[in-house]
Amino acid sequence: MTTPAPLTAGWSRPGRDLSYTPEDFQRIARFMYDATGIRLTEANERMVYARLAGRVHDLGLDGFSTYVDRATSSLAGEERDRLISSLTTNTTHFYRESYHFDYLAGQIIPDFITRARAGERIRIWSAGCSTGEEAYSIAICLLQHFPEAPQHDLKILATDIDRAVLARAVTALYPPGSLRGVPKALIDSCFDPVPGGDLRTPRPQIKAMVTFRPLNLIGHWPFSGRFDAIFCRNVAIYMDGPTQERIWTGFHQVLRPGGHLFIGHSERLSPSLKGRFTMVGNTIHRRNGDPARGR
Incomplete structure (x- = not known):
């Protein structure tokens, strides 16, 4: 979010006769x-x-x-x-903070594969998903390393408070800037060109893995089951300490033991959560507890 200089009382933008105090x-x-x-x-x-x-x-x-x-x-x-x-600020692109996706591919997806093939339910939450690049990046990563994922009970929930960006996420038309840094081979294999311009859209099997819903992180979370991974990156940075702690605590409650929380590169978990999570990578935290006992 930008941080310009404060206004003086009654300041008004030149050329606009609008009162703003x-x-x-x-x-x-x-x-x-x-x-x-x-x-x-x-x-x-x-x-x-x-x-x-x-x-x-x-x-x-x-x-x-x-x-x-x-x-x-x-x-x-x-x-x-x-x-x-x-x-609200909605700056994002595909595979932003790529080390998170490297960790997802190397350290988490192998466990997802084993559990999904055994009939277990796998759920991932992209919280504060903006225009959808994060959620679709997760889906692409899953399909790259687990092509049979759509045949199992594995789903991605993507939420945001901003209904306008959610509409853009569902439409899923992305300019070249959103795909900067993504290898051309991956673009060619996972995105279809949109006729009449330089836009790209994720292929149908990728879109089918993601469900978009409006949700306010400081409101009620209508979840009936726990998540195996939560991505909430560069969202809490715009909130004060008590609000951040409330959200981090909420994520702890809806993560399964052993589940992972991915946060933004400038964000830190509240000190009160020490002992509830173990840092396992750069802004990657694993929820403590016994996965077998579910607590």
């Missing part, structure tokens, strides 16, 4: 924290203006105060979702 920003910041757990500071004031001013103008409103009233009301619905979408 520190009080307007504080109302937006409180809403985002309560709704998503994302913490905005005064350093984000210009970013908030830049991302929302066009919408305020398009609605024919004279200032942010009226817009905040409308977007955060109990009847806002779509406008509330639009506000959240505008202020």
